[in-house]
Amino acid sequence: MQLSxxxxxxxxxxxxxxxxxxxxxxxxxLPAYDPLIxxxxxxILVRHEQGAGHMAEGYAHVTGRPGVAMVTSGxxxxxxxxxxCDAFMDSIPLVVITGQVPVSxxxxxxxxxxxxxxxxxxxxxxxxxxTSAQDIPRAVREAFHIAxxxxxxxxxxxIPKDIIDRRNPNSxxxxxxxxxxxxxxxxxxxxxxxxxxxxxxxxxxxxxxRAERPVIYAxxxxxKARAAETLHELAELCGVHVVTTLMARGAFPDSHPLCxxxxxxxxxxxxxxxxxxxxxxxxLGSRFDDRITGKVDSFAPDAKVIHVDIDPAEIGKxxxxxxxxxxxxxxxxxELVEVMKELLADxxxxxxxxxxxxxxxxxxxxxxxAYVPAEPxxxxxxQFVLEQLRDNNPDDCIVVSGVGQHQMWASQYWHFERxxxxxxxxxxxTMGFAVPAAIGAKVGRPDSTVWAVDGDGCFQMTAQELxxxxxxxxxxxxxxxNNAYLGMVRQWQEMFYGERYSEVYLSPDLPDYKMWAxxxxxxxxxxxxxxxxxxxxxxxxxxxDRPVVIDFRxxxxxxxYPMVAPGNSNDDIITDPGLRRGIE
Amino acid sequence: MSASPxxxxxxxxxVLVENKAGVLARVSGLFARxxxxxxxxxxxxxxDEHFSRITIAVxxxxxxxxxxxxxxxxxxxxxxxxxxxxxxxxxxxxLLVTVEAPPAVRPQILALVxxxxxxVLDEGEDRLTLSxxxxxxxxxxxxxxxxxxxxxxxxxxxxxxxxxxxxVVDPRLHQV
Numbered sequence: 001m002q003l004s005x006x007x008x009x010x011x012x013x014x015x016x017x018x019x020x021x022x023x024x025x026x027x028x029x030l031p032a033y034d035p036l037i038x039x040x041x042x043x044i045l046v047r048h049e050q051g052a053g054h055m056a057e058g059y060a061h062v063t064g065r066p067g068v069a070m071v072t073s074g075x076x077x078x079x080x081x082x083x084x085c086d087a088f089m090d091s092i093p094l095v096v097i098t099g100q101v102p103v104s105x106x107x108x109x110x111x112x113x114x115x116x117x118x119x120x121x122x123x124x125x126x127x128x129x130x131t132s133a134q135d136i137p138r139a140v141r142e143a144f145h146i147a148x149x150x151x152x153x154x155x156x157x158x159i160p161k162d163i164i165d166r167r168n169p170n171s172x173x174x175x176x177x178x179x180x181x182x183x184x185x186x187x188x189x190x191x192x193x194x195x196x197x198x199x200x201x202x203x204x205x206x207x208x209x210r211a212e213r214p215v216i217y218a219x220x221x222x223x224k225a226r227a228a229e230t231l232h233e234l235a236e237l238c239g240v241h242v243v244t245t246l247m248a249r250g251a252f253p254d255s256h257p258l259c260x261x262x263x264x265x266x267x268x269x270x271x272x273x274x275x276x277x278x279x280x281x282x283x284l285g286s287r288f289d290d291r292i293t294g295k296v297d298s299f300a301p302d303a304k305v306i307h308v309d310i311d312p313a314e315i316g317k318x319x320x321x322x323x324x325x326x327x328x329x330x331x332x333x334x335e336l337v338e339v340m341k342e343l344l345a346d347x348x349x350x351x352x353x354x355x356x357x358x359x360x361x362x363x364x365x366x367x368x369x370a371y372v373p374a375e376p377x378x379x380x381x382x383q384f385v386l387e388q389l390r391d392n393n394p395d396d397c398i399v400v401s402g403v404g405q406h407q408m409w410a411s412q413y414w415h416f417e418r419x420x421x422x423x424x425x426x427x428x429x430t431m432g433f434a435v436p437a438a439i440g441a442k443v444g445r446p447d448s449t450v451w452a453v454d455g456d457g458c459f460q461m462t463a464q465e466l467x468x469x470x471x472x473x474x475x476x477x478x479x480x481x482n483n484a485y486l487g488m489v490r491q492w493q494e495m496f497y498g499e500r501y502s503e504v505y506l507s508p509d510l511p512d513y514k515m516w517a518x519x520x521x522x523x524x525x526x527x528x529x530x531x532x533x534x535x536x537x538x539x540x541x542x543x544x545d546r547p548v549v550i551d552f553r554x555x556x557x558x559x560x561y562p563m564v565a566p567g568n569s570n571d572d573i574i575t576d577p578g579l580r581r582g583i584e
Numbered sequence: 585m586s587a588s589p590x591x592x593x594x595x596x597x598x599v600l601v602e603n604k605a606g607v608l609a610r611v612s613g614l615f616a617r618x619x620x621x622x623x624x625x626x627x628x629x630x631x632d633e634h635f636s637r638i639t640i641a642v643x644x645x646x647x648x649x650x651x652x653x654x655x656x657x658x659x660x661x662x663x664x665x666x667x668x669x670x671x672x673x674x675x676x677x678x679l680l681v682t683v684e685a686p687p688a689v690r691p692q693i694l695a696l697v698x699x700x701x702x703x704v705l706d707e708g709e710d711r712l713t714l715s716x717x718x719x720x721x722x723x724x725x726x727x728x729x730x731x732x733x734x735x736x737x738x739x740x741x742x743x744x745x746x747x748x749x750x751x752v753v754d755p756r757l758h759q760v
Contacts, residue, residue: 121610122617126660129605146660188634189602189663313654 005133005164005171006031009097010039012140015177018068020044020059020443022052026072027112028099031164031171044443044472049076051436051465053083057092058440061423062398062448064226066093066147067440073099074112077158078119082430085123087154089427090247091224093147094154095140102162103131103170116158125153133163133173141178142186150192151311152224192310196327196335204282204306204323205339209348211280211304213356214240217263217292220247220426221285221309227330228252228419231284234333237340239350241360243271245286247426250416260360261369264292265564266408269367269573272562274360275300276570283307285329288318289427298569308332369412371558372578379555380530382406382481386413388533389451389479392541396421398441398450402434402458405487408560410453421448432461438476439469449477449541456482456506456513463516469547470521477540478517478549483556484508491559496566508553517549526551594623595649596668596675596745599638602661603629610659611638618655621646624677624720624742635663639744668745677743678715679723680705684734685712693733700726711736 003011009032013021020042025033036043046052049071056067071080077098087094101110117129126146130139136159143155162170178186208214222231228251235242235258242252243263252259263271275281281303286292293299296318307314307321308329315324325332371383386409389399399414400423401407407424416422423441425433438452459480469476481487486504493501517524523543527536527550540548561576601607608627615622621643630637642652653665685693693712697704702716716726720743727738 117606118609121606121613187660190660311658313651313658315654316648316650 001175003173003175004031004035004166005136005159005173006166007035008133008136008173008175009140009159009164010035010041011175012137012177013041013068014039015137016140016144017065021068021070022046022055022059022440023070024049024052024072024076026076026099028073028101028161029070029076029097029159030072030099031161031166032070032097032099032159034166042443044439044468044474046436046468047464048462049079050082050432051439051462051468053080053094053096054086054430054433054436054462055440055443055465056094056096057083057087057090057433058400058423058437059444060087060092060094060440061437062420062441063444064420065444066095066144066152068095068097070097071099072112073101073116074114077114077116081120081123082428084120084154084156086425086428086430086433088123088125090425091152091220092154093152095143095147096154096156098156098158100129100158100160102168103160104162106160116156120156123154124156125151127156127158129158129160130163131160133171136163136173137176138178138182138186141183145183145187146190150190151221193312193326194310194328194331196308196325196332198335200323200325201332201335202339204308204325205336205343207280207304207306207323208238208240208282208340209343209350212351212353213278214238214280214282215260215274215278215303216240216242217245217275217281217283217286218242218248218251219245219284219286221329222248222251223285223419225285225310225329225331227285227333230330230333230337232256234337234340237337237344239353240282241274243267243275244416245289245292246411246424248286249411249414249422250419253417254415255417262411264289265294265566266412266560266562268369268412269562269575270360270363272564272570272573273363275303277359278303281305283309283321284333285309287314293318294564294568294570298571367562367575370579371561371576374530374555379483379553380527380533382409382483382552382554382558383413384530385479385481385533385552385554386410386453389453389537390414392534392537393449393451396448398423398438398445398448400424400434400438400441400450400452402452402454403429403431404455404458405483405491405558405560406453406455406458406481408488409481431455431458434458435462435476435478436465438478439465439474442469442474442476452476452478454478454480455487456480456484456508457486459513460506460511463520466517466520466522466547466549473545474547475544476547478522478547479537480513480549480551481554482508482513482551483554483558485556487556488560490556494559513549513551517547520547522547522549524549524551526553528553592670593643593645594641594670595644596670596673596743597640597642597653597656598666598668598745599640599656600630600663600665601636601638602663603634603636604661607636607661608638610661611640611656614655614659618651619646620652624740626742626744628744639742641743666747668747670745672748673745674748675719675743675745676717677720677723678717678741679726679738680713680715680740681727681730681738682706682711682713682736683730684710684736686710689733693730696726696729702726
């Protein structure tokens, strides 16, 4: 069967099971948009290519399937660099297709030409310039294979216009869909290790059996490996407490007695301190990020480390493990559970950990997550808004955040009970992530309520995608915690720059968020007082034919606590001084 | 986890890569991005046209060798990495040099060529172009000895290496 390159491209995407493409057409990618008219694939027309990338990420986060974005060459390709980098840092499977100038024009500085492959090389797991129409199905299959296996990540395919342009003889190809053997043969250097070394797994089990103060340090790899259930089994079988990093919120239910919540720079006191005092860290799909470890030299000084990761380069990158295990988290934990059961059946037993458990319970009692409530007439406390959002939504509600104070409060105050209900930009810290990622999440999981918790600074970066959401009838809900500041920067200037505020004020009223929302086809609301909060949330939850934006006016002086100041040891965790005053 | 004694400042990675466009850029970009220092780098096709071999001398003071090889191995186009401890490898490099050689000093230079088992490739009235092959340390010595005569131009290929045949410690192999 002879096809044009553009038909082969769309057919290849169909063969990969793609149901949605987020994109925006333009000169060089034009030929691919023609056969799209006849395809069952849904295309969502974004207003900016960055939006396409983040939507694809949101989609991938909640479905586990690769997100697909398609944009043109030059400025469109550079606009999607940020989502590629974001997905690379957070190991999100994406396949991004960019148009390119015709093969014969490459290197001539043609209109809308840029070196997309060169620019995106360091922010993708892999990228490829396809130079022949005949290669399209192979390149697409390989891209999906690479994006979704091993440590997931973004893959970019750069496609010159002539090889997909039906009118150009270069675009004629004989259709052939490669099989698994073809893919393996085409990628001789790519063989991810998924099964852990059985001897190391047995060694890990023995370490856990001996540990008196063990903590499971669960990272985003748990979610990527679909390992939440098996993590649950391991934690309960061994009676080991679990911390869930920013990328792993929801991987272990917050309501579980063994759950300690989020560790790190803004983690809760017990999660941070339990890791510091532990004698064994069981790192599962986590990467000892600087926001977790604080000062590395003084991080968990007495702990032996078991490190399970599918990426061999993560093992020993920051902290040399005592038991390194390269493998898929789910497969390794399943194996570990089996070995542990055998050992227990043979008479092995855990040491008495009641002292440790009491210590943890004591920390939880004396250092709960808390804030100073607002006085009557004051601005809303952002934490209060989060509590109200949480209490007025079901467990399967998906929460999406941007980056900054609101992100930390959302992660702290939401009770995550299920995996894949939390979507945020962890590694790259991309402001403006929330609105488009929420749209992508809602497309992927249309039956779930999707709330974006955003800051006013973040919202202004990508809000135009609400036009996309309104036009496409994607009813996401956006809660702006509007404190009129770049809040996290303001917090650092207050704490570390002697309250010298430099370029952080944004104004609560410019823009007028309610009017802006309405101009974009959304329902807009503004909430100033505590008693209106729940009412507005419930009203928003009843609206399902368009997006809703609520402008919550929050207290600009509120800071995120607890906090480990940058460069400090996790031992020096600071709790809210306002609360301490309250106690005294 | 090969701990190097202090006197070893470099290791040699023999990297088999797919012979595709941009592979060298991927490898060199990775080194730049992660702050790994390259001492020398040589690329050439292999007996199989689908693959090329990149021989990289890595400064092991700049980063732990494990990190370098693991990050390198993540590149999809990298097929295998053979890690060579210089104590258990044969290393060779080629040096081409044009040197000032007026008749008065020419015999001295030719004597040097003999000493280093080099060859005269080209002769001008006042200059000679020479080639010398050998261990990089030997080439350093040769260049130093030629320096006083006046070096007009000098080029080196970067080293290539293979494991010694009666290796005490096997080179670590990452094979697919």
